[in-house]
């Protein structure tokens with residue numbers, strides 16, 4: 001998968017397809033809200049499995065009933081690449097099963 005930096009326009013175009021995601025400080029990020037702390041913990045665990053599968057890892061912040069995911073591509077110099085959006089799309093696919101909104 002290409003790890004070239006995406007342009008601002010490419011990022012904006014991709015974010016239009018990912019409601020809830022935002023671009024800030026050279027990272028893309030999203031906060032998921034779930035019903036319970038256990039559900040938030042399970043969501044974190046599931047995300048970690050996918051991150052290891054993709055070999056692409058975000059900063060994950062576990063709150064009482066929230067999970068904040070923030071990611072960019074270290075190997076590309078800490079900028080947003082296709083790999084970040086690939087992770088975002090995988091998490092968007094798995095999140096609903098955890099009751100995430």
Ligand SMILES: C[C@H](O)[C@H](O)[C@H]1CNC2=NC(N)=NC(=O)C2=N1
Pocket residue numbers: 055056057058071072073074075076
């Ligand atoms: C050696 C290992 O493949 C690299 O460090 C991987 C691990 N996870 C990663 N995660 C992220 N976000 N960016 C990377 O460049 C990256 N590289």
